[in-house]
Amino acid sequence: MFRPRRRAALAQLLRAHVVADGESAWTIANEHGVGLAALQDANVGLDFAALQPGQLLQLPVQFEAPLTGEGLEGGKGGAA
Secondary structure (H helix, E strand, O other): OOOHHHHHHHHHHHOEEEOOOOOOHHHHHHHHOOOHHHHHHOOOOOOHHHOOOOOEEEOOOOOOOOOOOEOOOOOEOOOO
16 A cells, blocks of 8 residues: 555646545646546445545646647648
């Protein structure tokens, strides 16, 4: 089992969250700016009604900007 400091470092590296005492799925989703459904989808099979301190939750991947065809084969997203 990982020690708390090591677990927090691992969470940052993996885009994850270590559950703290009193946290709920909603507070975790809100803290990270993700939707509750997206958080649940990233942690299939996890019982969100029974979160325990120290559990590691996977956070959904977020993209900074929408993906476009610019810069891909052919320049402006069109066929080459």
